[in-house]
Amino acid sequence: MNLPIGELSRRTGVKVPTIRFYEQIGLLSAPPRTEGNQRRYGKPEVERLNFIRHSRELGFEVEDIRELLEMAASPQASCHQADSIARNHLTEIDRRIASLTALRGELTRMVEECGHGRICDCRIIEVLADHGECVTEHTH
Amino acid sequence: MNLPIGELSRRTGVKVPTIRFYEQIGLLSAPPRTEGNQRRYGKPEVERLNFIRHSRELGFEVEDIRELLEMAASPQASCHQADSIARNHLTEIDRRIASLTALRGELTRMVEECGHGRICDCRIIEVLADHGECVTEHTH
DNA sequence: TCTAGGACCTCTAGCCACTAGAGGATCAAG
DNA sequence: CTTGATCCTCTAGTGGCTAGAGGTCCTAGA
Numbered sequence: 001m002n003l004p005i006g007e008l009s010r011r012t013g014v015k016v017p018t019i020r021f022y023e024q025i026g027l028l029s030a031p032p033r034t035e036g037n038q039r040r041y042g043k044p045e046v047e048r049l050n051f052i053r054h055s056r057e058l059g060f061e062v063e064d065i066r067e068l069l070e071m072a073a074s075p076q077a078s079c080h081q082a083d084s085i086a087r088n089h090l091t092e093i094d095r096r097i098a099s100l101t102a103l104r105g106e107l108t109r110m111v112e113e114c115g116h117g118r119i120c121d122c123r124i125i126e127v128l129a130d131h132g133e134c135v136t137e138h139t140h
Numbered sequence: 141m142n143l144p145i146g147e148l149s150r151r152t153g154v155k156v157p158t159i160r161f162y163e164q165i166g167l168l169s170a171p172p173r174t175e176g177n178q179r180r181y182g183k184p185e186v187e188r189l190n191f192i193r194h195s196r197e198l199g200f201e202v203e204d205i206r207e208l209l210e211m212a213a214s215p216q217a218s219c220h221q222a223d224s225i226a227r228n229h230l231t232e233i234d235r236r237i238a239s240l241t242a243l244r245g246e247l248t249r250m251v252e253e254c255g256h257g258r259i260c261d262c263r264i265i266e267v268l269a270d271h272g273e274c275v276t277e278h279t280h
Numbered sequence: 281t282c283t284a285g286g287a288c289c290t291c292t293a294g295c296c297a298c299t300a301g302a303g304g305a306t307c308a309a310g
Numbered sequence: 311c312t313t314g315a316t317c318c319t320c321t322a323g324t325g326g327c328t329a330g331a332g333g334t335c336c337t338a339g340a
Contacts, residue, residue, distance in 0.1 A: 004336090006287060016288085021327060036335045038288055051269045057278050058268070059243055062326075068268060075260035082264045083254050090247045093240055100237050103199055107230045114223050120215035124222045128198070128208060129191045138197050144307090146316060156317085161298065176306045178317055202297070281340100288335065299324075306317065 003041045012049040019049065027052060027066060060089060102136040109135070143181045152189040159189065167192060167206060200229060242276040249275070 009016045022028045028048065031039045051072065055065045064085050071082050106127070113123035127133045149156045162168045168188065171179045191212065195205045204225050211222050246267070253263035267273045 004288075015328085017329080018327065020289095025326090034335085036288085037290095038335070047269065050271070054271050055268050056326090057271075058246060059240075068265065071259050072265045072269070075258065077259050079254060079257060079259045079262035079264065082259065082262055083251065083256060086247060086251050086254075086264050090244065090251060093244050093247065097237060097240050097244065100199075100233055100240070104230065104233050104237065106198060107226060107233065111223065111226050111230060114219060114226075116223060117219060118215065119211050119217050119219045119222065122219035122222055124219065124226050125208065125212045128195050129187065129212070131190070131194045131197075144317075155299085157299065158297085160318095165297090174306085176317085177319095178306070196297090283340085284338095286336090286338105289333075290331105292329100292331085294329075295327085296325100300322085302320085302322105304318080307315085309314100310312090 001042050003046075005039050005041070008041045008045060008049065011046055012053055014049055014053050022049075022052065025062065027062060027069070058089075059093065060085070064089065099138065102138045105136060106134055106138060141182050143186075145179050145181070148181045148186060148189065151186055152193055154189055154193050162189075162192065165202065167202060167209075198229075199233065200225070204229065239278065242278045245276060246274055246278060 003011070005016050005019055008014075009019060014022075019028065023030055028045065031041050031045060033039055048069065051069065052065055055068060060068070067085060068082060071077060071079070110124050110127045115121060115123070119125055143151070145156050145159055148154075149159060154162075159168065163170055168185065171181050171185060173179055188209065191209065192205055195208060200208070207225060208222060211217060211219070250264045250267045255261060255263070259265055
């Protein structure tokens with residue numbers, strides 16, 4: 001268990017430059033180095049990085065992850081805060097889904113009404129030029 | 141109709157620095173200036189900027205908008221390309237909605253299973269640490 | 281023991297679509 | 311002629327990486 005950065009990358013699915021980037025912003029702490037100045041990682045780093053990757057996949061922002069990692073480090077504390085971060089994130093996702101669904105509606109309508117003729121008759125261009133043509137508000 | 145940039149901003153809902161930014165990247169052409177070097181806009185710019193803003197609201201990227209604007213300028217051409225840009229965008233939106241919906245599922249499950257106790261029992265932290273706990277793939 | 285080439289290092293710059301702020305000039309009303 | 315709102319340019323920052331230059335290290339095979 002004395003992994004070079006490429007091996008850590010393979011085991012976690014996080015790209016090498018991204019790992020270095022996470023170290024730079026303090027999401028991962030600086031690991032020990034070989035005499036030749038190369039990073040060597042152990043099992044805790046694999047787990048921590050998996051946690052980070054998974055959180056990112058679930059759409060959490062780096063600042064949220066920072067807090068979640070801190071919490072994970074003090075297992076006796078209340079999970080109230082973790083709950084609140086996750087709930088806020090969920091609300092945000094709902095907001096985004098709603099907004100994209102509204103967009104989807106407008107776009108579908110635009111595309112379906114397009115007669116595939118000339119630009120001057122095209123509903124796509126027409127609708128883009130005039131928000132009044134829209135059924136929903138889609139300010140995001 | 142000899143509007144300063146602030147008035148153009150008010151009429152289109154696009155912020156002043158953003159208008160200057162659009163000029164810089166060539167989405168808007170450089171307008172005439174007063175003797176004192178201030179920009180003055182006319183009606184065509186109001187329309188063009190409304191088109192841009194609306195397209196952005198509908199989630200089109202700047203490069204797409206550039207093409208759409210070019211098309212709008214040649215009304216006799218076929219609208220095939222506009223159609224294709226819009227369809228591609230629609231596909232992308234569908235992809236995003238699907239991905240967010242999967243996330244939503246996982247997050248909801250996480251939050252619902254959280255017993256609001258201590259971190260060491262918290263499902264949120266647990267799930268984040270282990271993708272194996274997830275029902276869906278959510279690599280985006 | 282030498283060597284090849286893959287993996288590693290740091291550093292800077294770029295991506296997208298803006299946004300913020302400094303420091304100064306101009307405009308229009310009173 | 312003054313005031314203060316608006317305008318100007320320029321640089322740098324946002325988030326979360328990604329790309330590339332130019333160099334060093336490690337390790338397996340000859």
